Every structure is written in structure tokens, then in C-alpha cells.
Amino acid sequence: MAARHGLRVLVAEVEGKNAISHLLGVPPLTSEPREVRPGLWAMHVSPEEALREYFEVQFHAKRVARPLVASQLVYFVTHAAPGLRDILMLGKIWYQVARKGEFDMALLDTPAAGHAVSMLRSPEGFLEAVQVGTLANQAKRVSDWLHDPEQVAIHLVSLAEETPVKETLETARLMEERVHMHVDCVHVNMLYPPFAEDPALNAALDRMKTPRGLRPRAKGTEVLSDDRAQALFACGEFYRDRRAMQQEHRGRLVEGLGGSASVVDLPFLFGDGFAGKELDLLADVIEEQASATP
Amino acid sequence: MSLESALDGQIVICAGPGGVGKTTVSAAIAMEGALRGRQTCVVTIDPAKRLADALGLEALSNQPHRVPAEAFEAAGLPAAPLDAMMLDTKTTFDDLVHRYAKTEDRARSIIDNRFYQAISGALSGTHEYMAMEKLYELYWMGNYDLIVIDTPPTRNALDFLDAPKRMTSFLEGKLLKWFLVPAVGGGRGVFRAMNLAAVTFLRVVQRVIGADALKDTADFFANFEGMYDGFKERAQAVYELLRQDLTRFVVVVSPTDQAVEEALFLVSSMASHHLHFGGLVVNRIHPRFKGAGGEPAGTPLGDRLVQIAEEFEQVRLREEQSLKRLESEVPSRRWVRIPYMNTDVANLSSLNEVAETIFAGSEHLARD
Numbered sequence: 104m105a106a107r108h109g110l111r112v113l114v115a116e117v118e119g120k121n122a123i124s125h126l127l128g129v130p131p132l133t134s135e136p137r138e139v140r141p142g143l144w145a146m147h148v149s150p151e152e153a154l155r156e157y158f159e160v161q162f163h164a165k166r167v168a169r170p171l172v173a174s175q176l177v178y179f180v181t182h183a184a185p186g187l188r189d190i191l192m193l194g195k196i197w198y199q200v201a202r203k204g205e206f207d208m209a210l211l212d213t214p215a216a217g218h219a220v221s222m223l224r225s226p227e228g229f230l231e232a233v234q235v236g237t238l239a240n241q242a243k244r245v246s247d248w249l250h251d252p253e254q255v256a257i258h259l260v261s262l263a264e265e266t267p268v269k270e271t272l273e274t275a276r277l278m279e280e281r282v283h284m285h286v287d288c289v290h291v292n293m294l295y296p297p298f299a300e301d302p303a304l305n306a307a308l309d310r311m312k313t314p315r316g317l318r319p320r321a322k323g324t325e326v327l328s329d330d331r332a333q334a335l336f337a338c339g340e341f342y343r344d345r346r347a348m349q350q351e352h353r354g355r356l357v358e359g360l361g362g363s364a365s366v367v368d369l370p371f372l373f374g375d376g377f378a379g380k381e382l383d384l385l386a387d388v389i390e391e392q393a394s395a396t397p
Numbered sequence: 398m399s400l401e402s403a404l405d406g407q408i409v410i411c412a413g414p415g416g417v418g419k420t421t422v423s424a425a426i427a428m429e430g431a432l433r434g435r436q437t438c439v440v441t442i443d444p445a446k447r448l449a450d451a452l453g454l455e456a457l458s459n460q461p462h463r464v465p466a467e468a469f470e471a472a473g474l475p476a477a478p479l480d481a482m483m484l485d486t487k488t489t490f491d492d493l494v495h496r497y498a499k500t501e502d503r504a505r506s507i508i509d510n511r512f513y514q515a516i517s518g519a520l521s522g523t524h525e526y527m528a529m530e531k532l533y534e535l536y537w538m539g540n541y542d543l544i545v546i547d548t549p550p551t552r553n554a555l556d557f558l559d560a561p562k563r564m565t566s567f568l569e570g571k572l573l574k575w576f577l578v579p580a581v582g583g584g585r586g587v588f589r590a591m592n593l594a595a596v597t598f599l600r601v602v603q604r605v606i607g608a609d610a611l612k613d614t615a616d617f618f619a620n621f622e623g624m625y626d627g628f629k630e631r632a633q634a635v636y637e638l639l640r641q642d643l644t645r646f647v648v649v650v651s652p653t654d655q656a657v658e659e660a661l662f663l664v665s666s667m668a669s670h671h672l673h674f675g676g677l678v679v680n681r682i683h684p685r686f687k688g689a690g691g692e693p694a695g696t697p698l699g700d701r702l703v704q705i706a707e708e709f710e711q712v713r714l715r716e717e718q719s720l721k722r723l724e725s726e727v728p729s730r731r732w733v734r735i736p737y738m739n740t741d742v743a744n745l746s747s748l749n750e751v752a753e754t755i756f757a758g759s760e761h762l763a764r765d
Binding site for chain 1: 416696737
């Protein structure tokens, strides 16, 4: 959406499964940002790549990156030191965005929420354990950058279902308590649009349950067959129930957030496939709701 | 068709991508087993609150306990020998350390070590490793005719299979010990016996992560010395348990491209590991409203319903499209389809509905 406004935007995927390239219909992403749509750049971040680059940039040490030593080093550093994988990946993003200043905006598509918390906490956690050294200095810079609300904002994406809502609220709490970052916005994805909110329509749907109610007709149209009316009723009831269920979970989410973050509702897309068209549609919705909130 | 063959076994492992309802499916399979009179235990990873409540799982006790007879009664079902538990990774790992540590002091110093605390909760593969560990423990207790185990959502679908091996080779830490143990235990001439590459390496590492973190890591591996064989034997035994005849793997998937992609990978790696495939459960399929679409119905409500029905049909087609790629891998008689339900599973009667779909009433859903 931001790219449509002429900004240079970077989307970074962390240890993902090529979901972004799949979505945009482009070849798998690499650790080097690549323009995938006009103004929209994408890259993939992995700890191994990030570490290799880190050493190249930091120590000008192409020598260290020789295969044998490199593989042992990568193994050790990415597995042994707590949270180091995460710092490396964050550092890579920081380097690309804040240090090099190539982009107006960057979006980080994080792994599952639990991991996102430990990832964003990693610089702080590292600083608690290690106060001096090259990496500590860098962790400090990354941490300061993360905690500058002018620079970094957290958006969570949830579904209106029980477990995702629970996880989202938990994540928002952990971001606040453990990472000391504020969640700005929660997107509720795949919501069924309104349907029988109007009481008259709702009552009409209920009437379809009984055979006497199976007579919706207008001038010049044929009376529906019982089978068709029954199928339509089943369909309407399913939709209504699921929407009610989603609204209930959404309600719990809003209540749990207690106004601390804005909420953006995203519709369930009934179209076939999730190609560029739907992406634009979702961008429209986000834009609309973003401009509606002051 | 149905998942009947999964129940022939003694262990059922439900695997699949995250967010597809694995926990619900695991609980439903366990419930069916219990209702058939088998002493059953289901190990869940992170159940939704309502499901946990339905199973009477209030606390994270990390031990199985009986689903109360009243819960069955409330659902109009006969009480069945169903136990349930919620896996606590950290506690399971601690238990394992206690089991294999030579002395209680050693166990303590491992459990208090910061490096251990970091890996026992967070290292990728730990959850999978501990789920398999728990399975092994329950199996050897010998109290159950059927153990159903839910697997954690993993980035790599077969992590639960590789995790025990990967974790033990990590714990063995040959490479790390070679570098680190002299640094701590060697006393004089710390870097004496090491070659130049190792010294350089250690200096770089120390410069990057700091001396304290390095020491914690070294302490951990020093304390772990001697426990490794026990871990390794157990990991091997777990692996054999997973491959034995009476262990069945059920793959749970939802009809989206991404989930199907992962399920395909899972199915093919199961075949290459010679695991026993127990069936495919496609969960969360949009229902089909046959004959609802077509001509406008002539009233505002009717027209809206026709529109919705056609939108659902679109979704259905999209879902079928996603599932197509699984058809060549898994014969249709091994498929079970579970439609989206219009309520959450909040009690044993809705769980039983899922079980009925999986085991008995599944024929009409299989291929329509």
C-alpha cells in the first residue's frame, strides 16, 4: 500500500517459507533486496546469511568466511549463544534500513508471534548478559532504534478465532512487558462481512427454517423449490453462525486490548486465489480504515 | 473414507502445519479410542482454552489425568477411560536431566545454568524433542492401550522425528567441547593443546559474544559430560518407537496452498523414513450448499443468500484446487474431510461430532 504512494518500501521475510514470493508470484527471495513491484522491494533474512555478511562488513574478514571455519563458526554462533540468531537477523534489517537508509519504510514479516517476541527482545536480552564488546555496542544501537517510536511500529495480525486471539493478546502483553515496545495496531484478518445484522433480515432467515417460511417470492419470479430454499437456509445459517462466532472473538480481542491499539478489520476474500488483485483490495481496506482513525 | 486404520495402532501421532486444528483432531481420535473401551491418553501441546476446559485440563501438571465422567455424562455419552495432559517442555527437559545426571548437584548446576535455561525453553527442536520424550515415557509406563500425541507446529514438518537425534548431537557438542572444555577445565596453558585455527576461532567468538556467555556454555557442556550416552540411547529408542508397526502417523492439513505444501513434504518424508501412515485429515473445509446457487431468488434476503452461496462455492473450488496436489500422493480412501463447524469445540459432545466425522460418518464427505 505504501509503495502505491511512491515510497520505497522493503518487505523482509524472516526464516519464512517463501510465502511472500509465492504471494507476489516472483522467484524465491534472497538476502539481497530485490524490486518485486514498482517501489516494492523484498528480501529474505536467515541467521546464517546474516552472520556471514556481518563478518564481512565488521571484520572485513573474508578470510574467516572460508568454508570449514565458517561452517563451524556459523553452527556455534547461531546455536550456542542464546538469542544470537535473532540479533543477527534484526541487525541485518537494521543495517539495510537504518544504516544504509535505502528505504522509506520497511515491513518485517516475522515468524510466529512467540518467536517475534524473543526476536525483538534479543538485543535487550543480549545486553543484560554482555555489556562490553563489539556486538554489545551494536546490540545497543539496534535496541535504541527498535525503541524509537518514530522509527519502528508493531502491527499484529490475528484471526477472529479463539487461539489466535489468545496469542495476539498474549503477544501484545509480552511486547509491552518484556520488550518494552507498544503494539500500535492489530489487524483482524478474514472476517466475514456483515450479513443479517438487520433484525428484519435476521427474522426472515429464521422463518426459512420452517416449510411455511420457504416462500420468498417477488412478482414475476418462480417460487423456490423446497430443496433450494433449504440449501439457502443452511448456507445463511452457517454464514450467520460463523460471523457471530468471529464477532464474539473479535469482541474479546478488542476488549483485551482495552483501546491500547487501533484495530483494522480485513475481510475474508471469497475470490479465487490470492493474487495481486486481492492484495490491492486489502490495501484499499487498510487505507480506508487508517484514514478514518485520526 | 475413514481413519479406521489409525486406530489399529497403539500410538497415533498427529502431524501437520500450524493452525490446522491438530489439537482438536488429536483429541477427537483419542476420544473415539476411549469410547471403544481402550485405555487412552492424549498429549496436547497448546490447546485452545475451550478444548482444554472440555477435557478438564486446568493446570499445567505435565502428567496425564482422567477426563471427568461428568463431562461425558453432560454430553450424553458413557464415561470412557480417557486421560489428557498438556505438555510442559521445560519440566519434561528438567525431568530428563534429573534422570541422567550422576548426582543431584550436577542436575542442579545444569538446571541453574543460563545456557541450559535458554536452550531448554527456546532452542528450535526442543518442543519436538520433549513431545517425543513424553510419548516414550507414557509408552513405557504401560498404562495405555492407545496414546495420541499432538505435535508442536514446526517450521520443518518432520522436526519431531529428527529432533531427538539433532538435539542429542547438539548436546554431545563434540565440536564445542573441543573448543571450550580446555578453556574452563584446563587450568594452565588454556589454549595449549589447540591448533591455531581453534585459537583464532575462540578469540573471535569471545569477542562477539563476550566471556560470560562463553563460560556459561562451557560449564554446561562440562556438566553434561557423561550424561550424553543416556540421552543418546534414549533418542535411539524413541526413534525406533516411532518406526515400529504399531505407531501410526496422521497428517492433518487445511485446504490452503501453504498447508498443502507442508503436508506434501511431510507425507514424502514419512515414506522415506518408513513410517506407518495412518491417514490424512483435511480440516476446515468450507461446507457445500448443493443447489443453493443459481438464479436470483427474488427477495432481498434470498438474493443475498444466493450470492453468499456462490461465494462459498468459489471458496470451495479454491480449496479443492489447493488439495489437488495431495490427491496423487495419498489415495482417496485414506482421506477424511472435516467441514468448518459453526461453533468452537467447547465440550465433549462437539468433540464427539468431530470424532464421528472422522470415523463413521465420513463416507459421505469423502468424495462428493
